[in-house]
Amino acid sequence: MEFRKINWFGIAGGIITLMLVVLALAYASPWWQLTIAEDLGQANISPLSYNLTILGSQIVIPLIFFLNLACQLSLAASAIAILIYSVIPDKSFSKHLLGFAYKKPLITLIIFLISIFAVTYSVQSILPITIPVTGASTITLEMSDTTMEVPITTGFTWVFWLAIIAAILCVVARFYHKKIVSPPPKEKKT
Amino acid sequence: MDVEYRKKDIRALLNVSLLKEGKRVHTKWILLIISIAIIVCPIGGALLAYRDDLQALVVPETPEFISETPEITYLDQSISANVIKLRFKFVNPYSANLTISSIDAEIFCVEHDVILGYANETAPVAIASKANAIITLALNFNTQAETHFLTQHAGETAVNVELRNLEVEVQGVKIRYTQAVGVGSMPIP
Numbered sequence: 592m593e594f595r596k597i598n599w600f601g602i603a604g605g606i607i608t609l610m611l612v613v614l615a616l617a618y619a620s621p622w623w624q625l626t627i628a629e630d631l632g633q634a635n636i637s638p639l640s641y642n643l644t645i646l647g648s649q650i651v652i653p654l655i656f657f658l659n660l661a662c663q664l665s666l667a668a669s670a671i672a673i674l675i676y677s678v679i680p681d682k683s684f685s686k687h688l689l690g691f692a693y694k695k696p697l698i699t700l701i702i703f704l705i706s707i708f709a710v711t712y713s714v715q716s717i718l719p720i721t722i723p724v725t726g727a728s729t730i731t732l733e734m735s736d737t738t739m740e741v742p743i744t745t746g747f748t749w750v751f752w753l754a755i756i757a758a759i760l761c762v763v764a765r766f767y768h769k770k771i772v773s774p775p776p777k778e779k780k781t
Numbered sequence: 782m783d784v785e786y787r788k789k790d791i792r793a794l795l796n797v798s799l800l801k802e803g804k805r806v807h808t809k810w811i812l813l814i815i816s817i818a819i820i821v822c823p824i825g826g827a828l829l830a831y832r833d834d835l836q837a838l839v840v841p842e843t844p845e846f847i848s849e850t851p852e853i854t855y856l857d858q859s860i861s862a863n864v865i866k867l868r869f870k871f872v873n874p875y876s877a878n879l880t881i882s883s884i885d886a887e888i889f890c891v892e893h894d895v896i897l898g899y900a901n902e903t904a905p906v907a908i909a910s911k912a913n914a915i916i917t918l919a920l921n922f923n924t925q926a927e928t929h930f931l932t933q934h935a936g937e938t939a940v941n942v943e944l945r946n947l948e949v950e951v952q953g954v955k956i957r958y959t960q961a962v963g964v965g966s967m968p969i970p
Contacts (some may be wrong), residue, residue, distance in 0.1 A: 688808070691816065
């Protein structure tokens with residue numbers, strides 16, 4: 592195996608993508624986190640796992656579980672495909688493997704970001720509360736004889752930045768593919 | 782012979798080329814099927830699993846924190862070292878441990894609508910999940926209260942009071958009660 596015939600960007604992207612799946616399965620590592628007051632509630636959200644707990648009660652939305660499952664399978668398949676491609680980038684089927692794999696982390700990331708912005712924006716539109724995408728805010732809830740001030744903090748976690756790195760590496764692997772499989776320049780006949 | 786060999790070579794080359802093309806087509810189709818399957822199978826599985834109640838697929842079950850509310854009951858009062866203390870029972874119905882950081886309220890004479898002082902609980906109270914705890918509020922009377930007892934309640938031994946502007950802080954959440962909490966008759970210190 593020639594050193595130059597390995598797509599190192601693809602290997603790195605594949606490993607990190609696989610890490611994202613493992614982190615989600617083993618630790619339910621979120622990409623975005625919302626914390627209500629001092630541990631009164633927490634929303635751990637990522638395209639691969641979802642966990643919403645308020646006052647010790649878990650709020651389960653089955654559809655999200657199945658969507659997470661689809662994302663887990665998609666990213667796992669993408670990681671495996673790009674890893675196989677990366678070690679044999681010059682085979683006839685390699686380009687198909689690359690085409691299948693390189694977009695998935697990026698698409699997952701874009702869909703996730705759109706969802707986060709859409710959810711926070713729609714909550715602000717429907718309810719008189721502000722949920723920032725990152726930062727701190729206080730939600731004021733007024734009931735019949737009580738007023739509650741609930742501080743919340745939101746933010747992206749390190750796993751989100753890892754997902755960005757994975758997406759970038761997979762896209763770079765696509766461009767690097769042209770460089771490693773391009774035929775050597777022909778020698779001019781004298 | 783040469784022409785025959787050449788024909789065989791060309792056929793062999795064509796076969797290899799077709800085989801490679803076939804493999805490429807197969808790979809393309811297999812990857813396309815995998816792409817569709819990894820999206821369709823979980824969603825299809827979800828629809829199949831919840832076919833009898835599709836609403837349950839999207840709408841979560843009502844969490845207990847919506848149906849359950851903490852119960853605060855006034856128990857009694859005691860006087861020690863010239864300080865009146867009120868005791869409340871707090872029932873935590875949630876699956877999470879709660880810590881009450883502070884409780885502050887104003888004490889009012891119900892009869893004359895006069896502020897007599899402040900009630901507060903300074904030491905944090907930890908209440909385990911599904912358990913109850915006793916909260917003690919110390920009443921601190923102001924100088925206006927002394928004048929009020931001497932002028933408006935002279936000769937009386939007790940006064941009817943209530944707590945107003947009750948503010949409870951639970952792990953960073955501030956809860957303000959706009960309704961007064963009746964304490965009842967309290968001995969004049």
